[in-house]
Amino acid sequence: MEIEITKISPSPRNPRKTFSEEDLAELAQNIRNQGLLQPITVRPIGKTYEIVCGERRYRACKLNAEEDKKKKATIACFVKDMTDEEAFEAMITENLQRKDVDPIEEAFAFGELINSGKSIDEVAARFGKTKRFVQERVKLNTLISPLKELTTSGNIPIAGAFMLAKLTEDLQKAYYENIKNRYGDMSELTIEVREINGWISREFMRLESAPFLEYDEEDETKPPTEEWNTCFEKCANCCMNTGNSGCLFYSMKEDHRCTDRKCFEKKAAAYWFNKIEQFGERITKEGDAVQVGNVVIVDGGDEQYGYDNVKRIRKALLQMIRDKGYMIAKPDAFDGQCKYYGDDERIPKLLKQEKVIECITLGTSWGINVDSCYYYVKGQQGADPDEDPTAREARELADKYDKLLNKMNDNANEELRKWCMEKQYSERKGKLADKEELFFWCFVVLNAGSEIIRESGATEYCDQEKIIAYVKNNLTEENMVRWQRAFINKICYEKATYNKLAQRAMRECFRIAYPKPFEEMAKKYADQFEKRSEKIKLRLEEIGYNVKGKKITGES
Secondary structure (H helix, E strand, C coil), X not given: CEEEHHHEECCCCCCCCCCCHHHHHHHHHHHHHHXXXXXXXXXXXXXXXXXXXXXXXXXXXHHHHHHCCCCCCEEEEEECCCCHHHHHHHHHHHHHCXXXXXXXXXXXXXXXXXXXXCCHHHHHHHCCCCHHHHHHHHHHXXXXXHHHHHHHCCCCCHHHHHHHHCCCHHHHHHHHHHHHHHHCCCCCCCCCHXXXXXXXXXXXXXXXXXXXXXXXXXXXXXXXXCCCCCCXXXXXXXXXXXXXXXXXXXXXXXXXXXXXHHHHXXXXXXXXXXXXXXXXXXXXXXXXXXXXXXXXXXXXXXXXXXXXXXXXHHHHHHHHHHHCCEXXXXXXHCCCECCCCCCCXXXXXXXXXXXXXXXXXXXXXXXXXXXXXXXXXXXXXCCCCCCCHHHHHHHHHHHHHHHHHHHHHHHHHHHHHHHHHHCCHHHCCXXXXXXXXXXXXXXXXXXCCHHHHHHHCCCCCCCHHHHHHHHHHHCCHHHHHHHHHHHHHHHHHHHCCCXXXXXXXXXXXXXXXXXXXXXXXXXXXXXXXXXXXXXXXXHHHHCCECCCCCECCCCC
């Protein structure tokens, strides 16, 4: 049946939302040359018709109609009476059977079927997919719109989209802002899965270091527990734990990270507050007098400094403390922290003489830790009744000596830092002295990646003695080559997304190290580029320009 194009309209429920203009133009040309080989399927809606199957063919015919305005354009149609549900299922079936189905549109279609009452098993069986395939696709519906668009355009690979879909909306927005700020125009960019995984791993919180997971010190084989926790879902069972979503976060399956930052931080604040509450009725309330036998909460954190996540947890913790009506004191309300701890026999005597007050400290701006200690009442620091006067004087002088030594070291280091800028150290002639060579290799090792650092027994914050000992004991030709390559590898990994030298280093070094895989990889991208750029080059030739955007002359 021939129906006027003006009486036909696409269905707003059609899961297919993207149509390539180039492909439509090509299809329109084929229809002009050969005619419409397969009618579209429509259903009557009052005096008009709604497309059930064949919107792409409809759009191509509409393009032809717009070019030939003299003729009243019609299109061949199969007309079927269908309910909304029947029509929708027919649209989905047609779209999901395409070879080039877009994963975002596929996710939408699967999601709509599930929302209409179909089970995941039923959807999987109907389209010949595995249950896991359908589950992963449906998860893509949680992507924010900009990330869906980048997935559809191919800028974000499907494996990376699966990872991003597992994030909270706030984290997805943060990731999008990150790549937008770094890359600007992303039309020609393909973001590697490795890069997405790296960003996610940095944003997620390591559960093994979470304060609220309590480990059995006597039996390390037992899993950590959350016995204090009665309000939150256990991390071991949580779907936001990467260990429970290995198919989406395979590289993070073993180290277990939390993908919900807000929940993690809220749980951390609640855990520390639970620790404070264990002091019970002895905690001094706001407005009460400070008395020996009670405890005072002391917060020495500085809001200007510290890690952002620590700041957020501390802010939440302090609000919980205020809401409970507890007093929060600053360290300067006292005369310094007492160096003795609760098990020291001098503490009961100092408490009896009201020289010290038991306090609950909250750690520093760089890390929270609820702990019990003692602060001197104003004017009472060092007032230990049993300490020998000469010993007390010696201790005070030793403290002054240490402070003076530290100050002189700091001053000397600052002056030497100025030498780094002012003096021409790098212009010295001759070979490196033994000490110079030793520290050169120490710095290489320190910047060669976590695996090399772990071998030394040090940490990335530089345990200088272990680093120096490791280099001294292992400075062989074989190890020097290994450290150099580890150093190159780390720099390339960290800087290659924006540094041209690192990009070139990766190509040249990996071409030498892995010639066959490199050749296969290079050919893969060369073929992709050739295929995708062919139409651009043809069009440039048609209008008389080359790929540099320069006009072609008779001489060129």
